[in-house]
Structures are given as structure tokens and as C-alpha cells.
Amino acid sequence: MFRYEVVHWYEDDHDEIVEVLARAVDTDGLFARPRPGDRERVVLRGCPPSFAGLTGNCMLEIGTDDEWQWWSLEDLVVHGTVPDGDLIDVVASAEVRLVDDGPGLGPCCNLLSTAGARVGGCRGVDGFPRQWEGLGWPPVALIGVDQPERIRPLDRRKHSWAGGERLHALDRRGHVMAKVPIELDVVSVTPSALGDGLFDVVLDQSDSEERPDPSARAVWDLWREGVPAEPNLWAPFDTAGRRAWSRLTLQRLEKSAADQVGGVYHLDGRHVTDEPGLHLAMSEALLGPGHYFGWGYDAFADCLCGGFGVRPPFTLVWNDAQVAHGAIRDHFLLVLELMRRSGITVELKSPSTLDGVTELDRRLAFGALVTSWVAGYTKAADLSAEPFADSWIVRGDQQDRQVERVVTDEADTDWHVGKMWKGDWITVPTTAPDEMTARLMDADLEMRPRETFMRRSLTDHPAPEPPAGYTIEVSREDVVIDVRLLFEGTEAASGRMAVVDSDAVPHRVFTTPAHRRQGLGSVVMGVLAREAAAAGAVDGLLFATADGLPLYRKLGWEIVSDVVIASNTKGKHDR
Template structure:
């Protein structure tokens, strides 16, 4: 008998992945494996002509790199998870790539820009142009060992192009304990399906990879750690570099924002271990663990921190916070750059936000 998935969700805790129809919320199926979950997202590329460096540009440039036009009438734009392809041979140009879905230069812009990574100016160029990245075919997303719902089984039996276009769906992802971890949106267009080696009456379904943004390959070790379940000791992220700390915080945020928190009563005393706060992800990871324990979430930027202090994220004002090794954060975060390039003190601003939110902070 073919295994089925019912909309009551009884099967969801037994497997890693559940494919859910977005509009009405019914499950298309559950499975244990997802090939193609990790890969290389499509990145924008920019060539910076006449590059004048102010500091060394590494292969990984930064999680948030701002390109600031010399023309003050234009806003800066953002490259997330920016990488450098280095100086082009025989030229004075530098090529940067990054995720730029939400920001970008005006159409046809080719003016001079300055570039910073939120902490220092990296350099400037006399002209910038969007480059065409190498054509890289998108690998399919394959759900292996899928137990289909009645609706999906009927769609596969029909087999028409229209029936196999499942439209927008969510791939819900659980950890080894069956607890929700995160999810990913995709346009679920079935390209192929076949019987699965995972078990009788299970299927391997292949979806068009061009309609799914994979998790960056570099984040795989962080995800694999979280697949085993949330950390049981604080500071499990401390040995990671800034890039992997950012990937760790992404999962902390996505998991934390879908969980129900029990707010502690007013007057609670918190303690923050500040010895590893050498970057912005480390700052918010340490604050999250101080309030909500190992793997806990309590903001990822100043605005999110304000929201968390207002309640429903484990905290009730007023309270006290003992911030140990505060000098580490002060050393690394007292001078950061806003998108336009102005310097500000992030460490001081976090203290102000905590104080205004009813947290009496003692630095040690």
C-alpha cells in the first residue's frame, strides 16, 4: 500500500522534510532526503574599473558590503555575502560578486564608487559596471524517498504539465528530534519522478532548480550541526569565522521567530559572556544566549533588538544584565560604518537600546 500524508500532520515528525502547499497549507509529501538543498546561489557581479585599494580585499569580502556612489543624489547599494574574484589580469579592475536581489545601481549607472564592509573602507574606483556572470546551470532539487499525499499522487498519475506545476510551496525542515528548524520557499514544478530506493512505494521527485535558491555550500557544516538538534551549551558558534557565525545566526533567527517563548518575570538577572564578541553576528548570538540560553534568539540588528525587548521573546522589563568581558565588544564594535559611510559606535548604541528597553546593564 502506498504511504500517504494526511493534513493532520501526524507524519511530519518522522522525517526531515515536508513539502507544503503555500496557499492552503496542505502537505504534498514528506521525505528523508533533499539532494540539491546546498549549492551556489546565483550572484550578481560587478567590475570596478580603476580600482584603488585602501586595504587588502580577501576572497570573501564580507557579509554586507556597501557600494557608495560619488553622486550624493544616489543611495548606496548592498552586496550580501560578497566575494572577490581578484584583480583581472592585465587590467586595473576588480570584480566583486554577491547577492543583490534587493539593492542595485540605477539602470545603466557607470559612475565612480567607494566600497566598505561596514568596518573599513576597502577602496574606490573610477567606474563600475555590472558584469555578466558565467552561465551556470541550476542543479535540480530532488526530494528522495518522498511519501506522497493523495493530491500529489493524483497529480503524478495525471502527468500533464499543468498538473505537475504545484506552484508555490514551502519546504519545511526539521531537526533529528522532529522539531521545526527552518523552511525554504520554492516554485514546485515537477520535472521528473521515479520509484525511490529509499523504500517501497516511495518516489524521488525532481524540481526545477532555477526556481529554488539553494543554501550556500559554505553553510553546510553549520546546518549539519543544527540537524542534530539545538546546542546544549553556550558558545558553540565561537570557533567559527564571521561568515559561518552569520549562517549560524540565520538558523537561530529562523528557528527562534517560529517558537513560542515564555517570558521570564520582571526583575530577572541575566549574564552575558562577552569573550567571543569580535564581530556583529557574535554580538547578537551572545545576547540571544544570555536571554534564552544556548541557541537562543534575541535580535539580529538594532531594530530587532528593540522588538525583542518589547516582549514575547523571553524577556520582561525591568531586568539586569551583567556583561562580562565587555572590553572585547567595545574594541571590535565601537567604530562601524553606516551604509553611506558615516562612522558610529555600535557597542554604545546596543547599550542605549538595552537601557531604554528596561535592561540595567553592568559592564565587567
């Protein structure tokens, strides 16, 4: 009979305590959107002349480097402009809403597009920054309440700060299906028409947030009959309804102690027309209907780390992939990239070629080559390296090069530049070296000599014999092979190579000045290649300096890309 519970919840010794105050047959006004904000007059002072043509939706950004407010100016209409020297004052109106409630102390005022791109700046905006009263929400009526006298706010003096009031939605078996924060500010209590002993209780919710969207009502009604056992029952719902479905799967989440690894999973892509739909289809493919495996990109990434029932490596067959590609191309490519970086083999089934996938695969394959080089280089050079999705942080003991960011996806270079400290280096293998150089110079970095990324099969690598009087000495420690050429007991040339899986990376191939121009570098490389191949290596990878490039070209090494290198000698921060 009762489909809702009004509860207090609080933490006690890290356990959640739930106290049921009352039960209700139904609710009215729970599924709602905030009431629209009032339109306000907005005067933008000291704007560029282009602001006279503003229209549509914008974002107002107000603050300093550290403190900001962000306001949404929806359906902005310009009524007129007033000259202000070379600038103008813009008189407009818009529906104004606070997006982020930082202090926003000024003096900077910027106007952004809804996508976050900067439209331009102005000297100030009348009435901003300011406090925000919030959007109004309609009240919630609890219909058919059994104990209205118990509905009261939690006495926080008696409990931990972690606590509050919630409304629990129940399924037909009485299990909690959903939880909604609610304010227990009683406006009225009247006898209910549902029967003797029951009452209707109206709660003021003008400041309440996190209300379920009206689309969630039908989703909840379906789930009240039990956890869905059929796939794609979420498909008929709009985006808000699909988000509500995701929240219900999260509510019943139980993290798994052990995960299934491997196997083949099939994703039905026919209904993946928005981001929630993608993650619902993914969850059903991996775990079945009604289960949770992330409801957005970040949550999906967390699930791939383990504890949710399945983890990489495995194979995902994505049927009708063209649907998601056409509807949410950027998100589709982002998720596809994440899965492939995570070790998931994704087979895209589509009747047509999907734009962007080939380029993504090229980027990932290129990044995998760079990753293999970093793994071998750091072993050979005895450096520590920390891997990330699109880069490595290499740490060494060189005085002027202690921290080096090796970027495996040049598309993310600007982000890494913004994270550099004074003294850091950045190394970017790239197929567009001139463009990359310009980007790094624009960031006020000091350019270092370019290098060349090279690759060669080791199975047929040239291996010339040493000249008369020279002897070869080979040693190996763990995965690192060392070769020395000796002349009358004195080292004339040397080099080393690290073998990691099926790749090998040479390092410090050097000939002393007195023994140069005799081909000793070729001899060292030939011995290293032979020993690495015997240890299981198939391909060699290296970054060649300008001095070393002729040697490697002579030995048949092929160019993969340029390598652009820069250092931050003018950084804002010191360690």
C-alpha cells in the first residue's frame, strides 16, 4: 500500500543509521523542474562593439585568478547600446541563473558561449557579483501519510554533521528503490481522502534541489514491479528518463569482490542516441539489464578499474555503432578511446565507415609505439617513469632535466604544458613538428634540438664484424644488454639496449674520439640487435639526435616521426 518512506539518516561510527518517520501512499509535485527564473535587465559595461550582436544563451564569468562566479544568461536579448570611447555599453535582458557560487570578487568579467568558449571581456556588469536566492521549486505533497506528527527535521545537535532527511521510494516488495533528499518544512496537514487515519502533508521545497525530472515518474513506475529483466526497456525514454534509469541501477549497486576477466560481450547499439543511452547499453552488455557500470564517462572509467563485475581485458562487439557515432560522435570517440587504452578489444559493427575512428586508431597505435620506447628507454637509462593515459612522467637525476613529460598523444599537449613547473621538460613525438614548435613557443617555452623517432626490425639488422684488433664484450643484467668494443684492453665504443616484451631500445651508443670513422657504431648496434633478438625482441625503437641520425639511416632504421622537445625556463612556479 505505502510506496514512500520519510526518513532521517545519519552516520554513527561510519555506519549509516536510517530512522523511518512516516510512510505515504503517494506524492504530488515530487517529479518537477525548477520554476523558470525571472528575466532581468543586464547592463554590460565597456564591451567590444561585437557585443551589440549578442543573442541566445551565454555564460557570464566574474572574478579573479582564484575566485569566480559563473552565471547563465539564457535567451539574452540586446535592447540597445551606448558609446563608451572605442567600446560600448550593452543594455540587454536575460533569464539569469547562478551556475557556480564562488565569491566572484572581480575585477575580470568575461562572456562565454554555453560550450565554454570565450566570446570576449568587458569592464563590468551592473549588479554583479551578488548573492543568489536560488530557483524556486514547487512544493511536495505527501498523500496518505500514516504518522504526520513525526515529520520533522533532524536534530543535528544530537548527531554527526553527516545526516539529513530523505524520501525513499519503495518497490512492490517494500525494498528501497530510490532516495531523494527532501526538506521537512511542513506547510499544512489535512485529512486524506484515502481513508481514516491517513493525512495529506504539504512540504515547502522552494530551496530543495536534486528532484527527479518529470520523465522519471514513468521509469519509477516500471521499476516498482521489480528490477527489469529484459534488455532495452529504457530505450523509449527521453534523455532525462534514461538518466533516472541510471540512478536506479546505481541505487542497487553492490561492488563485486572479484571480476570476470576476458570473454566476449555484445552491445546492442540500436538505441544509443544520447550519452545516458550509451552507458545503459554498455551496462546491459557487460552485466545484464538493471545493472550499473557507470552513468557517464568518469564513472565508466572508475568501473573499468575493477570491482563492478567485469574488468579488462575483454572483447566488446559493438553492433550498430553508427547510431552512437551519428548522434553523439565526440562522446562515442572518447569512450572508444578510453576502452582501447584500457586493454579492451572493441569490434565496431557498422554498415558504413565511421568518421574519426581511423584517425583515433592511428593515434592510439602511435601512442603505443611511444609507450614502448619510454618503457625501454627508462630501463636502459635507469630512470623512473609513471604512466598516464596520454603521457609518461619520467624522473631522472640530470641537474637540468629532472622531470620530463613524454606525451603519447600530441592532441593533449596544451594541457600538459599548463601543468609544467619551472625546470620541467616536455617531449612530443609528432607528425606536425613545425605546428607543434609554434604551439610550444607560444607557451613561452625554450625549444631544444629536435630528435627523430625511428623503428626497425631486428631480425635482419646489419651486423658488421669489428675491424682487426678490436674485441667484443657482451654483458647482461635483467633486461639491459651492454656491449663494449675494446682495443688493446681500452674501451673504444659502447652501447646498451633494453628489451621490454617484443621491443628493444638502444641507449648511449658512443665511440671515443680516437676511434671514430671506423664503423664502430655500426658494429655495436649490430651486436645489440643480435643479442636483443636472441632475448625475444622483434623491433627496435629509438630517438635519434641529429648527430646519430646518419648512422641509423645507414643501418636501415625508418623514420616514424619528428620529436619536438622544449623546457620551461620561465615557469610561474618553483619547486
